[in-house]
Amino acid sequence: xxxxxxxxxxxxxxxxxxxxxxxxxxxxxxxxxxxxxxxxxxxxxxxxxxxxxxxxxxxxxxxxxxxxxxxxxxxxxxxxxxxxxxxxxxxxxxxxxxxxxxxxxxxxxxxxxxxxxxxxxxxxxxxxxxxxxxxxxxxxxxxxxxxxxxxxxxxxxxxxxx
Amino acid sequence: xxxxxxxxxxxxxxxxxxxxxxxxxxxxxxxxxxxxxxxxxxxxxxxxxxxxxxxxxxxxxxxxxxxxxxxxxxxxxxxxxxxxxxxxxxxxxxxxxxxxxxxxxxxxxxxxxxxxxxxxxxxxxxxxxxxxxxxxxxxxxxxxxxxxxxxxxxxxxxxxxx
Numbered sequence: 001x002x003x004x005x006x007x008x009x010x011x012x013x014x015x016x017x018x019x020x021x022x023x024x025x026x027x028x029x030x031x032x033x034x035x036x037x038x039x040x041x042x043x044x045x046x047x048x049x050x051x052x053x054x055x056x057x058x059x060x061x062x063x064x065x066x067x068x069x070x071x072x073x074x075x076x077x078x079x080x081x082x083x084x085x086x087x088x089x090x091x092x093x094x095x096x097x098x099x100x101x102x103x104x105x106x107x108x109x110x111x112x113x114x115x116x117x118x119x120x121x122x123x124x125x126x127x128x129x130x131x132x133x134x135x136x137x138x139x140x141x142x143x144x145x146x147x148x149x150x151x152x153x154x155x156x157x158x159x160x161x162x
Numbered sequence: 163x164x165x166x167x168x169x170x171x172x173x174x175x176x177x178x179x180x181x182x183x184x185x186x187x188x189x190x191x192x193x194x195x196x197x198x199x200x201x202x203x204x205x206x207x208x209x210x211x212x213x214x215x216x217x218x219x220x221x222x223x224x225x226x227x228x229x230x231x232x233x234x235x236x237x238x239x240x241x242x243x244x245x246x247x248x249x250x251x252x253x254x255x256x257x258x259x260x261x262x263x264x265x266x267x268x269x270x271x272x273x274x275x276x277x278x279x280x281x282x283x284x285x286x287x288x289x290x291x292x293x294x295x296x297x298x299x300x301x302x303x304x305x306x307x308x309x310x311x312x313x314x315x316x317x318x319x320x321x322x323x324x
Binding site for chain 2: 077140
């Protein structure tokens with residue numbers, strides 16, 4: 001940190017607080033809807049999305065931790081609970097010593113397929129129904145530009161405080 | 163779920179995927195910046211924000227779980243780790259049997275104060291610098307409207323799939 005850090009203007013702070021509150025609200029409501037509809041927590045769903053996205057339906061635990069951006073202990077505790085419920089299964093990887101895989105089970109695949117229609121319906125109710133076509137276009141433009149900028153700028157560069 | 167669930171249009175799906183990817187990227191980068199600057203994880207920071215927001219610097223563990231919208235086991239594991247690092251402390255509440263309090267320690271308060279300037283600088287670099295004044299105004303308008311709508315509509319109503 002340098003002492004010259006510019007604080008946010010009132011408008012900027014209003015936007016950022018609104019943004020974070022909206023994300024927290026949307027995340028919480030989408031997760032509650034999914035729990036009620038399909039008995040999956042938001043964390044369960046995130047894990048299952050990453051496993052079913054991989055062609056073999058399994059990824060290394062260490063890679064999953066990076067994908068989820070969770071702390072390692074949280075990954076480990078959560079996978080243990082999901083394994084007890086039969087949604088995922090661990091397999092050791094003897095050949096290369098690079099650590100265990102975690103894979104989606106048949107029950108895990110069924111669970112995420114059962115969750116999908118309800119999740120889409122909740123996204124529509126909570127997000128899309130609040131926007132008109134112009135809003136959708138305007139938000140897409142801004143978000144795409146922000147994503148392109150994040151992809152361009154190396155993480156260390158953007159995250160650095162030098 | 164009814165069979166009439168309308169799926170998202172290509173534009174709507176593009177927006178929602180961009181939105182969730184942007185949020186995940188921003189969250190991860192802001193958390194890495196905070197870890198590097200102030201040795202606090204995103205989870206640590208969220209807990210400390212809620213504790214320092216309360217007038218007495220402590221809240222019931224059960225209330226904290228609601229504020230964070232985390233699963234109970236995650237709250238419990240995480241508080242144990244923060245307690246070991248001296249950032250928070252538990253106190254039993256003997257008089258009413260409604261469960262333990264968790265409070266911020268002097269070290270916890272110092273940690274979040276140390277983190278604040280770097281966090282604001284990272285928000286500026288990653289978010290605000292990507293936007294012009296018109297974007298800030300336009301996003302604020304949409305987010306405020308969405309938040310007002312969420313506040314209006316009861317959770318059960320919005321989350322219901324009936």
